[in-house]
Amino acid sequence: MKTDTSSQAASVLASENGTMNVRLLREVHSKRFGQSDAPAFLAPGRVNLIGEHTDYAGGFVLPAAIDFGTIATISPRKDNCIELWSQNFSESVTVSNADFPQARHHWSDYPLGVIWSLREAGVEIPPFSMCLWGNVPVAAGLSSSASLEVATAAATLHLAGRDIPRSEVALLCQRAENVYVGSSCGIMDQFIAANGAEDHALLLDCRSLQFRLAPIPHHISLVIANTMVKHSVAGGEYGNRRAEVEEGTAILRSHRPEIQLLRDATPEDLARWGHEMPDKVMRRCRHIITENLRTVAAADALQSGDLKKLGRLMAEAHASYRDDFEASCREADIMVDAAQGLPGLVGARLTGGGFGGCTVNLVESGQAEQFSALLRDKYKAATGIEADIYRCHASAAAHEV
Ligand code: GLA
Numbered sequence: 391m392k393t394d395t396s397s398q399a400a401s402v403l404a405s406e407n408g409t410m411n412v413r414l415l416r417e418v419h420s421k422r423f424g425q426s427d428a429p430a431f432l433a434p435g436r437v438n439l440i441g442e443h444t445d446y447a448g449g450f451v452l453p454a455a456i457d458f459g460t461i462a463t464i465s466p467r468k469d470n471c472i473e474l475w476s477q478n479f480s481e482s483v484t485v486s487n488a489d490f491p492q493a494r495h496h497w498s499d500y501p502l503g504v505i506w507s508l509r510e511a512g513v514e515i516p517p518f519s520m521c522l523w524g525n526v527p528v529a530a531g532l533s534s535s536a537s538l539e540v541a542t543a544a545a546t547l548h549l550a551g552r553d554i555p556r557s558e559v560a561l562l563c564q565r566a567e568n569v570y571v572g573s574s575c576g577i578m579d580q581f582i583a584a585n586g587a588e589d590h591a592l593l594l595d596c597r598s599l600q601f602r603l604a605p606i607p608h609h610i611s612l613v614i615a616n617t618m619v620k621h622s623v624a625g626g627e628y629g630n631r632r633a634e635v636e637e638g639t640a641i642l643r644s645h646r647p648e649i650q651l652l653r654d655a656t657p658e659d660l661a662r663w664g665h666e667m668p669d670k671v672m673r674r675c676r677h678i679i680t681e682n683l684r685t686v687a688a689a690d691a692l693q694s695g696d697l698k699k700l701g702r703l704m705a706e707a708h709a710s711y712r713d714d715f716e717a718s719c720r721e722a723d724i725m726v727d728a729a730q731g732l733p734g735l736v737g738a739r740l741t742g743g744g745f746g747g748c749t750v751n752l753v754e755s756g757q758a759e760q761f762s763a764l765l766r767d768k769y770k771a772a773t774g775i776e777a778d779i780y781r782c783h784a785s786a787a788a789h790e791v
Contacts, residue, residue, distance in 0.1 A: 412791050415461050415477060415523050422475055422482075423519040425465035429548055433540035433788035434459040435526035436533045436582040437614055437750050438741045439591050439692075440707050441685035443715060445576030447635055447678050448597035448651030450685040452692075453578055454606065454784040455586025456614070460524035460537040461791065462501075464545040467517045472505065474498055477523035487517045493571050500535055501542040503570030507562045508546065513554070515546045527778065529620040531742025535571075536579035539563035544788045556584040556787065557599045574629055575743075586787045593689035597653060604692040606784050610736060611758040612750065615729075615765055616778040617721040619746030627745050631674060631717060638667050638675035652678050670716075677715040681707060697736045700752070704737030717744030721773055725749045728768035733757040 412430050420426040434455035441451035467473070473484045476497055483498040485491055490506060493499040501522065505515050522541070526534035543559050554562075560580040567575050577596050586592055590603040606612070635652055643649045645663050657679055664672040684703045691699040708726050712718040722740040726749055729738035734757025741750040753761045762779045769777045 412461055415463050415521055418475070418477055418523075419463040419465065419519075419521045422521065423465055423467070423473075425519075428463040428465045428521075429545070430461055430463045430791050431541050431544035431548065431788060432459050432461050432791045433537045433544060433583045434586060434785050435537045436579055436586065437612055437748070437782065438578065439750060439752070440688045440704055440739070441578075441681060442707070442711055442740075442742070442744065443576075443631055443635070443717065444653070444678055444681050444685065445578040445594075445596040446574075446632055447639070447682075448653035449595075449678060449682040450653075450689075451578045451594050451596060452591050452604070452685050452689050453582040453586070453594075454591040454612065455582050455787060456532065456612065456782040457785045458524075458526040458532060458537075458780070458782070459785075460522060460526065460534070460541040462541040462545040463521045464549050465519050466549060467519050470517050472502075472517060473519045474501055475519075475521045477521060497538075499571045500538045500566070503566030504539050504542040504563055505546060506570045507566040508543065508550075510565075511562055513547070513550060513552055515550050518546065518549055520545060527616060527748075527780075529747070530616050531621045531740075531744075531747025532614070533579035533583065533742075535567060535573075536563065536575075536583045539566055540580055540583035540788045544790070548790070557581065559788075560584040561599075574632055582787075584788055586785065588786045589784050591689070591692060591784065593686070597651065602689070604689045606692065607695065607697075609755050610697070611753050611755045612782040612784065613753045613758055613762055613765075614741070614780045614782055615725050615749045615751060615762075615769070616780070617719070617725050617746060617748065617769075618775050618777060619719055619721045621743055621745055621747035627717070628743050631715065631744075634671050634674040635678060638671040641666050641671075642675070653682060655679055657683075673714040673716075677710045680710055684710075697752070701735070701737035704739045704750075704752070708739035711740055711744065715744070719744075719746055721775065722746065722749060724772045725765070725769055725777070728765055728772065729761075732761050732764050732768075734761045 419428045438453040563580040594601045734754035736752035
Protein backbone atom coordinates (compact mmCIF):
# COMPACT_ATOMS: atom_id res chain seq x y z
CA MET A 391 0.00 0.00 0.00
CA LYS A 392 1.32 3.40 -0.90
CA THR A 393 1.82 5.74 2.02
CA ASP A 394 2.37 9.40 2.44
CA THR A 395 4.02 10.87 5.48
CA SER A 396 1.64 13.76 6.14
CA SER A 397 0.73 13.71 9.81
CA GLN A 398 -2.05 16.25 9.53
CA ALA A 399 -4.94 13.83 9.86
CA ALA A 400 -3.26 12.10 12.78
CA SER A 401 -2.84 15.27 14.77
CA VAL A 402 -6.48 16.21 14.12
CA LEU A 403 -7.48 12.72 15.22
CA ALA A 404 -5.56 13.06 18.44
CA SER A 405 -6.42 16.60 19.33
CA GLU A 406 -10.11 16.86 18.49
CA ASN A 407 -11.78 13.51 18.54
CA GLY A 408 -9.67 11.27 20.72
CA THR A 409 -7.68 10.81 23.84
CA MET A 410 -4.88 8.63 22.49
CA ASN A 411 -2.36 9.74 19.93
CA VAL A 412 0.37 8.24 17.83
CA ARG A 413 3.15 9.04 20.28
CA LEU A 414 1.30 7.33 23.14
CA LEU A 415 0.51 4.26 21.05
CA ARG A 416 4.19 4.01 20.12
CA GLU A 417 5.04 4.11 23.83
CA VAL A 418 2.59 1.29 24.47
CA HIS A 419 4.18 -0.63 21.60
CA SER A 420 7.64 -0.06 22.99
CA LYS A 421 6.64 -1.26 26.48
CA ARG A 422 4.84 -4.36 25.26
CA PHE A 423 7.06 -5.39 22.37
CA GLY A 424 10.40 -3.74 23.06
CA GLN A 425 10.61 -1.72 19.86
CA SER A 426 10.57 2.06 20.12
CA ASP A 427 9.63 4.15 17.09
CA ALA A 428 7.54 1.40 15.53
CA PRO A 429 6.06 2.53 12.20
CA ALA A 430 2.44 3.70 12.66
CA PHE A 431 -0.44 3.81 10.18
CA LEU A 432 -3.75 5.61 10.39
CA ALA A 433 -6.92 4.68 8.48
CA PRO A 434 -10.05 6.85 8.73
CA GLY A 435 -13.72 6.07 9.34
CA ARG A 436 -16.23 7.57 6.94
CA VAL A 437 -19.50 9.37 6.60
CA ASN A 438 -21.62 8.77 3.52
CA LEU A 439 -23.24 11.93 2.15
CA ILE A 440 -25.62 10.03 -0.15
CA GLY A 441 -25.90 6.67 -1.97
CA GLU A 442 -27.08 4.05 0.52
CA HIS A 443 -27.16 0.29 -0.17
CA THR A 444 -26.18 1.08 -3.74
CA ASP A 445 -22.63 -0.29 -3.48
CA TYR A 446 -23.47 -3.99 -3.63
CA ALA A 447 -25.87 -3.20 -6.50
CA GLY A 448 -22.86 -1.91 -8.48
CA GLY A 449 -24.07 1.69 -8.17
CA PHE A 450 -22.82 5.03 -6.86
CA VAL A 451 -21.86 6.31 -3.40
CA LEU A 452 -20.56 9.68 -2.18
CA PRO A 453 -18.67 9.21 1.10
CA ALA A 454 -15.98 11.30 2.79
CA ALA A 455 -13.24 10.03 5.12
CA ILE A 456 -13.50 11.62 8.57
CA ASP A 457 -11.12 12.56 11.36
CA PHE A 458 -11.98 9.55 13.46
CA GLY A 459 -9.84 6.53 12.70
CA THR A 460 -7.71 3.59 13.76
CA ILE A 461 -3.96 3.65 14.33
CA ALA A 462 -1.83 0.50 13.99
CA THR A 463 1.83 0.24 15.06
CA ILE A 464 3.83 -2.75 13.89
CA SER A 465 7.16 -4.51 14.45
CA PRO A 466 8.54 -7.86 13.29
CA ARG A 467 9.01 -10.83 15.65
CA LYS A 468 10.99 -14.03 15.53
CA ASP A 469 8.75 -16.67 17.12
CA ASN A 470 6.45 -17.29 14.14
CA CYS A 471 3.46 -15.76 15.94
CA ILE A 472 1.16 -12.82 15.36
CA GLU A 473 0.33 -10.82 18.47
CA LEU A 474 -2.31 -8.11 18.44
CA TRP A 475 -2.82 -5.73 21.33
CA SER A 476 -6.01 -3.69 21.45
CA GLN A 477 -5.55 -0.53 23.48
CA ASN A 478 -9.33 -0.01 23.40
CA PHE A 479 -10.13 -3.40 24.91
CA SER A 480 -6.88 -3.78 26.92
CA GLU A 481 -6.61 -7.25 25.48
CA SER A 482 -4.04 -9.16 23.51
CA VAL A 483 -4.57 -12.02 21.05
CA THR A 484 -1.73 -14.28 19.93
CA VAL A 485 -2.03 -16.76 17.08
CA SER A 486 0.47 -19.04 15.42
CA ASN A 487 1.45 -17.69 12.07
CA ALA A 488 1.29 -21.23 10.70
CA ASP A 489 -2.08 -22.30 12.10
CA PHE A 490 -4.70 -19.64 11.53
CA PRO A 491 -7.90 -19.65 13.67
CA GLN A 492 -11.51 -19.23 12.52
CA ALA A 493 -13.43 -16.02 13.16
CA ARG A 494 -15.08 -16.02 16.60
CA HIS A 495 -17.13 -12.81 16.86
CA HIS A 496 -14.29 -10.89 18.42
CA TRP A 497 -12.53 -7.60 17.55
CA SER A 498 -9.48 -9.60 16.41
CA ASP A 499 -11.52 -11.18 13.57
CA TYR A 500 -11.05 -7.98 11.54
CA PRO A 501 -7.25 -7.70 11.64
CA LEU A 502 -6.82 -11.48 11.39
CA GLY A 503 -9.25 -11.53 8.46
CA VAL A 504 -7.06 -9.01 6.66
CA ILE A 505 -3.95 -11.18 7.12
CA TRP A 506 -5.94 -14.18 5.92
CA SER A 507 -7.14 -12.25 2.86
CA LEU A 508 -3.68 -10.92 1.99
CA ARG A 509 -2.27 -14.44 2.20
CA GLU A 510 -5.07 -15.84 0.05
CA ALA A 511 -4.00 -13.24 -2.52
CA GLY A 512 -0.43 -14.52 -2.34
CA VAL A 513 1.02 -11.76 -0.13
CA GLU A 514 3.32 -13.34 2.47
CA ILE A 515 3.09 -11.48 5.80
CA PRO A 516 5.98 -12.22 8.19
CA PRO A 517 5.30 -12.73 11.94
CA PHE A 518 4.60 -9.43 13.73
CA SER A 519 3.44 -7.61 16.84
CA MET A 520 0.81 -4.91 16.46
CA CYS A 521 -0.84 -2.34 18.73
CA LEU A 522 -4.23 -1.00 17.70
CA TRP A 523 -6.23 1.95 18.92
CA GLY A 524 -9.22 3.64 17.36
CA ASN A 525 -11.77 6.33 18.11
CA VAL A 526 -14.42 5.67 15.44
CA PRO A 527 -17.64 5.28 17.45
CA VAL A 528 -18.55 1.59 17.27
CA ALA A 529 -21.94 0.48 15.85
CA ALA A 530 -22.65 4.07 14.78
CA GLY A 531 -22.58 3.53 11.01
CA LEU A 532 -19.22 5.33 10.65
CA SER A 533 -17.21 2.27 9.52
CA SER A 534 -15.08 1.44 12.52
CA SER A 535 -14.54 -2.04 11.02
CA ALA A 536 -13.25 -0.83 7.67
CA SER A 537 -10.97 1.62 9.44
CA LEU A 538 -9.52 -1.24 11.52
CA GLU A 539 -9.12 -3.43 8.44
CA VAL A 540 -7.42 -0.82 6.29
CA ALA A 541 -5.07 0.28 9.12
CA THR A 542 -4.07 -3.38 9.54
CA ALA A 543 -3.51 -3.76 5.80
CA ALA A 544 -1.40 -0.59 5.59
CA ALA A 545 0.83 -1.68 8.48
CA THR A 546 1.29 -5.29 7.41
CA LEU A 547 1.95 -4.42 3.77
CA HIS A 548 4.59 -1.99 4.94
CA LEU A 549 6.20 -4.75 7.01
CA ALA A 550 6.06 -7.13 4.05
CA GLY A 551 7.62 -4.48 1.82
CA ARG A 552 4.69 -4.71 -0.59
CA ASP A 553 3.12 -1.82 -2.47
CA ILE A 554 -0.36 -2.71 -3.69
CA PRO A 555 -2.75 -0.32 -5.47
CA ARG A 556 -5.19 1.23 -3.04
CA SER A 557 -8.31 -0.07 -4.80
CA GLU A 558 -6.95 -3.59 -4.50
CA VAL A 559 -6.24 -3.08 -0.80
CA ALA A 560 -9.88 -2.05 -0.39
CA LEU A 561 -11.07 -5.18 -2.22
CA LEU A 562 -8.84 -7.43 -0.09
CA CYS A 563 -10.21 -5.83 3.09
CA GLN A 564 -13.79 -6.22 1.84
CA ARG A 565 -13.04 -9.91 1.18
CA ALA A 566 -11.72 -10.24 4.74
CA GLU A 567 -15.04 -8.96 6.02
CA ASN A 568 -17.23 -10.91 3.56
CA VAL A 569 -15.49 -14.27 3.78
CA TYR A 570 -13.47 -14.41 7.02
CA VAL A 571 -15.66 -12.30 9.33
CA GLY A 572 -18.83 -13.35 7.50
CA SER A 573 -20.62 -10.03 7.05
CA SER A 574 -21.95 -9.17 3.61
CA CYS A 575 -20.87 -5.51 3.25
CA GLY A 576 -20.22 -3.79 -0.09
CA ILE A 577 -17.04 -1.96 -1.11
CA MET A 578 -17.81 1.61 -0.01
CA ASP A 579 -16.29 1.68 3.48
CA GLN A 580 -12.97 0.04 2.70
CA PHE A 581 -12.65 2.03 -0.51
CA ILE A 582 -13.04 5.45 1.10
CA ALA A 583 -10.68 4.50 3.96
CA ALA A 584 -8.06 3.66 1.32
CA ASN A 585 -8.77 6.49 -1.15
CA GLY A 586 -10.39 9.46 0.62
CA ALA A 587 -8.89 12.93 0.32
CA GLU A 588 -8.79 15.86 2.70
CA ASP A 589 -11.62 18.39 2.14
CA HIS A 590 -13.28 16.16 -0.46
CA ALA A 591 -16.10 13.71 -0.88
CA LEU A 592 -15.53 10.88 -3.33
CA LEU A 593 -18.01 9.77 -5.99
CA LEU A 594 -17.37 6.06 -6.51
CA ASP A 595 -18.72 3.88 -9.27
CA CYS A 596 -18.88 0.67 -7.25
CA ARG A 597 -18.74 -1.56 -10.31
CA SER A 598 -15.76 -0.14 -12.19
CA LEU A 599 -14.16 1.32 -9.02
CA GLN A 600 -13.50 4.50 -10.97
CA PHE A 601 -13.92 7.59 -8.84
CA ARG A 602 -13.76 11.34 -8.84
CA LEU A 603 -13.27 13.74 -5.97
CA ALA A 604 -15.76 16.52 -5.27
CA PRO A 605 -14.51 19.36 -3.03
CA ILE A 606 -16.48 20.16 0.12
CA PRO A 607 -16.49 23.97 0.37
CA HIS A 608 -14.52 25.39 3.30
CA HIS A 609 -17.57 27.15 4.71
CA ILE A 610 -19.43 23.83 5.08
CA SER A 611 -19.04 21.56 8.13
CA LEU A 612 -19.87 17.88 8.46
CA VAL A 613 -21.98 17.62 11.60
CA ILE A 614 -22.58 13.99 12.49
CA ALA A 615 -25.35 13.30 15.00
CA ASN A 616 -25.39 9.96 16.76
CA THR A 617 -28.91 8.73 17.53
CA MET A 618 -27.24 6.36 20.03
CA VAL A 619 -29.29 3.52 18.51
CA LYS A 620 -26.82 0.77 17.69
CA HIS A 621 -26.36 -0.17 14.05
CA SER A 622 -24.79 -3.40 12.78
CA VAL A 623 -24.07 -4.70 9.26
CA ALA A 624 -23.87 -8.18 10.79
CA GLY A 625 -27.48 -7.81 12.00
CA GLY A 626 -30.14 -9.59 9.91
CA GLU A 627 -31.84 -6.56 8.34
CA TYR A 628 -28.84 -5.57 6.21
CA GLY A 629 -28.70 -9.08 4.74
CA ASN A 630 -32.48 -9.13 4.23
CA ARG A 631 -32.31 -5.91 2.20
CA ARG A 632 -29.54 -7.35 0.06
CA ALA A 633 -31.60 -10.48 -0.59
CA GLU A 634 -34.68 -8.43 -1.53
CA VAL A 635 -32.61 -6.33 -3.93
CA GLU A 636 -31.25 -9.48 -5.55
CA GLU A 637 -34.77 -10.92 -5.86
CA GLY A 638 -35.97 -7.80 -7.69
CA THR A 639 -32.88 -7.71 -9.90
CA ALA A 640 -33.49 -11.33 -10.99
CA ILE A 641 -37.03 -10.44 -12.13
CA LEU A 642 -35.79 -7.48 -14.19
CA ARG A 643 -32.97 -9.62 -15.60
CA SER A 644 -35.46 -12.22 -16.79
CA HIS A 645 -36.81 -9.52 -19.16
CA ARG A 646 -33.61 -7.70 -19.94
CA PRO A 647 -30.53 -9.96 -19.54
CA GLU A 648 -28.18 -6.95 -19.70
CA ILE A 649 -29.33 -6.13 -16.15
CA GLN A 650 -26.51 -7.86 -14.29
CA LEU A 651 -26.77 -5.66 -11.23
CA LEU A 652 -29.59 -3.30 -10.24
CA ARG A 653 -27.29 -0.48 -11.26
CA ASP A 654 -28.12 -1.40 -14.88
CA ALA A 655 -31.86 -0.91 -14.43
CA THR A 656 -33.74 2.31 -15.21
CA PRO A 657 -36.92 3.79 -13.75
CA GLU A 658 -38.64 2.71 -17.00
CA ASP A 659 -37.64 -0.94 -16.40
CA LEU A 660 -39.22 -0.76 -12.97
CA ALA A 661 -42.37 0.91 -14.31
CA ARG A 662 -42.70 -1.92 -16.83
CA TRP A 663 -41.94 -4.99 -14.73
CA GLY A 664 -42.12 -3.83 -11.10
CA HIS A 665 -45.68 -5.21 -10.78
CA GLU A 666 -44.24 -8.72 -11.06
CA MET A 667 -42.43 -8.21 -7.77
CA PRO A 668 -43.87 -8.33 -4.27
CA ASP A 669 -44.61 -4.69 -3.35
CA LYS A 670 -41.83 -4.60 -0.75
CA VAL A 671 -39.24 -5.83 -3.27
CA MET A 672 -40.41 -3.27 -5.84
CA ARG A 673 -39.93 -0.48 -3.29
CA ARG A 674 -36.42 -1.71 -2.36
CA CYS A 675 -35.52 -1.60 -6.06
CA ARG A 676 -37.11 1.82 -6.49
CA HIS A 677 -34.94 3.15 -3.67
CA ILE A 678 -31.75 1.91 -5.30
CA ILE A 679 -32.58 2.95 -8.86
CA THR A 680 -33.54 6.49 -7.78
CA GLU A 681 -30.70 6.70 -5.23
CA ASN A 682 -28.12 6.10 -7.97
CA LEU A 683 -29.54 9.02 -9.95
CA ARG A 684 -29.61 11.23 -6.84
CA THR A 685 -26.03 10.33 -5.91
CA VAL A 686 -24.52 11.32 -9.26
CA ALA A 687 -26.63 14.50 -9.24
CA ALA A 688 -25.45 15.26 -5.69
CA ALA A 689 -21.79 14.96 -6.70
CA ASP A 690 -22.45 17.37 -9.58
CA ALA A 691 -24.24 19.77 -7.23
CA LEU A 692 -21.32 19.67 -4.79
CA GLN A 693 -18.87 20.22 -7.62
CA SER A 694 -20.77 23.21 -8.97
CA GLY A 695 -21.50 24.68 -5.52
CA ASP A 696 -25.27 24.22 -5.85
CA LEU A 697 -25.88 23.58 -2.15
CA LYS A 698 -29.63 24.10 -2.40
CA LYS A 699 -29.90 21.24 -4.82
CA LEU A 700 -27.58 19.09 -2.71
CA GLY A 701 -29.79 19.67 0.34
CA ARG A 702 -32.91 18.79 -1.62
CA LEU A 703 -31.34 15.55 -2.87
CA MET A 704 -30.32 14.59 0.67
CA ALA A 705 -33.90 15.15 1.86
CA GLU A 706 -35.26 13.00 -0.98
CA ALA A 707 -32.67 10.33 -0.21
CA HIS A 708 -33.75 10.20 3.43
CA ALA A 709 -37.43 9.90 2.49
CA SER A 710 -36.61 7.07 0.07
CA TYR A 711 -34.43 5.29 2.66
CA ARG A 712 -37.22 5.65 5.22
CA ASP A 713 -40.30 4.84 3.11
CA ASP A 714 -39.16 2.60 0.25
CA PHE A 715 -36.10 0.90 1.75
CA GLU A 716 -37.48 0.96 5.32
CA ALA A 717 -33.95 1.17 6.71
CA SER A 718 -34.46 4.15 8.99
CA CYS A 719 -35.74 4.06 12.57
CA ARG A 720 -37.90 6.35 14.68
CA GLU A 721 -34.93 8.08 16.31
CA ALA A 722 -33.16 8.77 13.00
CA ASP A 723 -36.35 10.25 11.55
CA ILE A 724 -36.68 12.48 14.61
CA MET A 725 -33.04 13.58 14.27
CA VAL A 726 -33.49 14.42 10.56
CA ASP A 727 -36.77 16.25 11.22
CA ALA A 728 -35.23 18.15 14.13
CA ALA A 729 -32.49 19.48 11.84
CA GLN A 730 -35.00 21.10 9.46
CA GLY A 731 -35.17 24.83 9.89
CA LEU A 732 -32.16 25.03 12.22
CA PRO A 733 -29.67 27.80 11.41
CA GLY A 734 -27.12 26.91 8.74
CA LEU A 735 -28.60 23.59 7.54
CA VAL A 736 -27.80 22.61 3.95
CA GLY A 737 -29.01 18.98 4.11
CA ALA A 738 -29.61 16.12 6.54
CA ARG A 739 -30.18 12.38 6.24
CA LEU A 740 -29.49 9.06 7.94
CA THR A 741 -26.03 7.86 6.88
CA GLY A 742 -24.61 4.33 6.60
CA GLY A 743 -26.15 0.89 6.66
CA GLY A 744 -29.34 1.96 8.46
CA PHE A 745 -31.51 0.83 11.40
CA GLY A 746 -29.78 3.26 13.76
CA GLY A 747 -26.42 4.98 13.81
CA CYS A 748 -25.85 8.59 12.77
CA THR A 749 -27.37 11.32 10.66
CA VAL A 750 -25.10 13.45 8.49
CA ASN A 751 -25.79 17.16 8.40
CA LEU A 752 -24.08 19.59 6.06
CA VAL A 753 -24.07 22.91 7.89
CA GLU A 754 -22.68 26.40 7.29
CA SER A 755 -19.50 26.37 9.42
CA GLY A 756 -20.23 29.71 11.11
CA GLN A 757 -23.48 28.27 12.46
CA ALA A 758 -22.35 24.72 13.16
CA GLU A 759 -21.90 25.23 16.88
CA GLN A 760 -25.34 26.74 17.39
CA PHE A 761 -26.83 24.14 15.04
CA SER A 762 -25.31 21.28 17.07
CA ALA A 763 -26.53 22.65 20.41
CA LEU A 764 -30.08 23.18 19.14
CA LEU A 765 -30.18 19.77 17.46
CA ARG A 766 -29.05 18.06 20.66
CA ASP A 767 -31.76 19.88 22.65
CA LYS A 768 -34.56 19.15 20.20
CA TYR A 769 -33.57 15.47 19.99
CA LYS A 770 -33.40 15.16 23.78
CA ALA A 771 -36.81 16.78 24.16
CA ALA A 772 -38.37 14.39 21.62
CA THR A 773 -36.68 11.13 22.65
CA GLY A 774 -35.16 11.60 26.09
CA ILE A 775 -31.83 10.50 24.58
CA GLU A 776 -28.59 12.48 24.98
CA ALA A 777 -27.04 12.42 21.48
CA ASP A 778 -23.32 12.61 20.76
CA ILE A 779 -22.69 15.20 18.07
CA TYR A 780 -19.36 15.31 16.22
CA ARG A 781 -18.13 18.13 14.05
CA CYS A 782 -15.94 16.38 11.53
CA HIS A 783 -13.59 17.34 8.77
CA ALA A 784 -13.23 15.48 5.46
CA SER A 785 -9.87 13.77 5.92
CA ALA A 786 -7.08 11.96 4.11
CA ALA A 787 -6.97 8.27 3.22
CA ALA A 788 -4.88 5.71 5.11
CA HIS A 789 -1.27 6.82 5.50
CA GLU A 790 1.84 6.43 7.61
CA VAL A 791 2.02 8.84 10.55
C1 GLA B 1 -22.60 -0.53 5.34
C2 GLA B 1 -21.82 -1.41 4.38
C3 GLA B 1 -21.54 -0.69 3.07
C4 GLA B 1 -22.82 -0.11 2.48
C5 GLA B 1 -23.60 0.67 3.53
C6 GLA B 1 -24.94 1.12 3.04
O1 GLA B 1 -21.81 0.55 5.72
O2 GLA B 1 -20.60 -1.80 4.97
O3 GLA B 1 -20.91 -1.55 2.17
O4 GLA B 1 -23.61 -1.13 1.90
O5 GLA B 1 -23.80 -0.08 4.71
O6 GLA B 1 -24.81 2.08 2.05
